[in-house]
Amino acid sequence: MDWRAIGLGVLxxxxxxxxxxxARMIVTDAPPFLALSLRFLLSGALALAVGAA
Structure with missing residues (x-):
């Protein structure tokens, strides 16, 4: 049993x-361009972290 794979699946x-x-909370509080920028910034940082691992 690979605990890392199970943990990543749960995450x-x-x-x-x-x-x-x-997304529903952000849309009500932030302008669309800011919400989209933050979303891509966070997903890009996560992709770089996963790629570096």
């Missing part, structure tokens, strides 16, 4: 399921 499921709620 992915948690991030995927929280996307709708966080």
């Amino acid at each position: 992915f499921a948690a991030m995927w399921s929280s996307a709708f709620t966080s």
Whole structure:
């Protein structure tokens, strides 16, 4: 049993399921361009971190 794969699967499921709620909260409080910029900045940083690992 690969605990790292299980942990990454659980982390992915948690991030995927929280996307709708966080997007709904951001859209009401921030302008669209700012929300989109923050979303791409965070996803780019996460992609770089995963790529470096």
